[in-house]
Amino acid sequence: DGGITQSPKYLFRKEGQNVTLSCEQNLNHDAMYWYRQDPGQGLRLIYYSQIVNDFQKGDIAEGYSVSREKKESFPLTVTSAQKNPTAFYLCASSPGQGWDEQYFGPGTRLTVT
Amino acid sequence: DQQVKQNSPSLSVQEGRISILNCDYTNSMFDYFLWYKKYPAEGPTFLISISSIKDKNEDGRFTVFLNKSAKHLSLHIVPSQPGDSAVYFCAASDGRNTPLVFGKGTRLSVIA
Numbered sequence: 064d065g066g067i068t069q070s071p072k073y074l075f076r077k078e079g080q081n082v083t084l085s086c087e088q089n090l091n092h093d094a095m096y097w098y099r100q101d102p103g104q105g106l107r108l109i110y111y112s113q114i115v116n117d118f119q120k121g122d123i124a125e126g127y128s129v130s131r132e133k134k135e136s137f138p139l140t141v142t143s144a145q146k147n148p149t150a151f152y153l154c155a156s157s158p159g160q161g162w163d164e165q166y167f168g169p170g171t172r173l174t175v176t
Numbered sequence: 177d178q179q180v181k182q183n184s185p186s187l188s189v190q191e192g193r194i195s196i197l198n199c200d201y202t203n204s205m206f207d208y209f210l211w212y213k214k215y216p217a218e219g220p221t222f223l224i225s226i227s228s229i230k231d232k233n234e235d236g237r238f239t240v241f242l243n244k245s246a247k248h249l250s251l252h253i254v255p256s257q258p259g260d261s262a263v264y265f266c267a268a269s270d271g272r273n274t275p276l277v278f279g280k281g282t283r284l285s286v287i288a
Contacts, residue, residue, distance in 0.1 A: 067219075096275060103185065105280035106220070106265065113273070121275065153219050164210065165276060168220030 065090050069154050069170035070071030074173045076148075083173050084139045090159065092166070093159030095137035099123065100151045100170075109152075112137055113159060148175045179203045180268050182279035191288045195253040199266030199279055202247065206268040210276065211240060211251050214263045223264070224251070256286045 067088045076082045088095065099107040108121030112131040126145025131137055137156075141148045151172050155165040178283040187235045189195045199209075207228040212220035215266045226249065232239050239252045253260055266279040 071218075083227070098278075103280065105182075106278040108275055111275050151217070164222050164225065167212075167221070169219050170217065172217065 065108065067154060067156055067166055069152075069168040072169065072171060074113045075170055076173070076175050078175055079143045080175075081140055081142050082148075082173065082175075083138050084141065084154075085145055086137045086139065086168060088135055088154075088166075089139075089170075090156055090158075090166060091134070092105065092156035093134070094157045095131065096129070096155040096157075096165065097121075097137070097139045099152040100153060106153065109139065111117075148173060148176065177202075178279075180204075180266055180277045180279040181263075182266055182282045184282050185280070186283040186285070188285045188287060190254045191258060191286055192255045195251075195256045195260065195284055195286065196250040197253075197264050197266075197282050197284065199249045199251075199269050200247060201249075203268070203270065203277075204247070205270040205272070205279075207271050208269040209240070209242060209249050210267045210269075212263040212267060212278075213240075213260075214265060214281070220265055222258075253284075258286050259286050260284060261286045 068083045094113050098106040098112040110129040112118035112169045128140045154168040157165045210225040211223040213223045214220040224238050242249045261284045263281045265281045267276040
């Protein structure tokens with residue numbers, strides 16, 4: 064089955080710790096994205112990557128870092144510098160042709176206390 | 177500055193009636209529009225799209241209308257079903273290799 068997997072579904076961390084969220088896709092898509100969803104805020108773009116070994120900041124990149132060493136993987140690290148890390152994080156991918164339809168993973172709920 | 181606006185945070189509709197979700201945009205470079213549906217604690221799923229060369233696209237119970245002069249699009253769901261209860265996101269693309277721009281979403285509740 065082709066799709067996007069995010070793990071784990073729920074993640075708990077103590078304040079001050081870095082945490083890495085996993086995102087893997089087997090759709091052979093070039094482009095991958097990370098979004099954050101907060102109540103009433105919709106989907107806010109954190110980082111995106113159009114090709115391996117290249118990525119760009121989105122609207123709210125501060126306190127986050129990413130890597131794209133393999134086409135199928137785009138992990139997101141939430142660093143201790145992120146002031147409000149508790150949120151629902153969504154990974155997505157698209158073929159990379161014209162930035163149209165994006166396919167989303169099931170999401171990871173991160174809670175930092 | 178929000179380029180894609182969904183001004184109604186929520187909408188309640190009786191089962192069997194029509195649901196109309198609205199979306200406005202400000203960037204005249206947008207030429208492709210999409211609607212996504214999202215259930216709680218799940219990722220959004222693609223619902224329907226429309227290109228700026230069209231003013232209507234239909235897929236079963238779902239129809240999207242585009243009014244380019246008003247920079248407005250709407251999603252019609254007829255008839256509405258309880259399983260349609262979800263958050264609906266409008267998204268837009270300018271086709272220039274920039275990411276989709278999403279609205280904040282409208283929560284639809286279909287009451288049986």
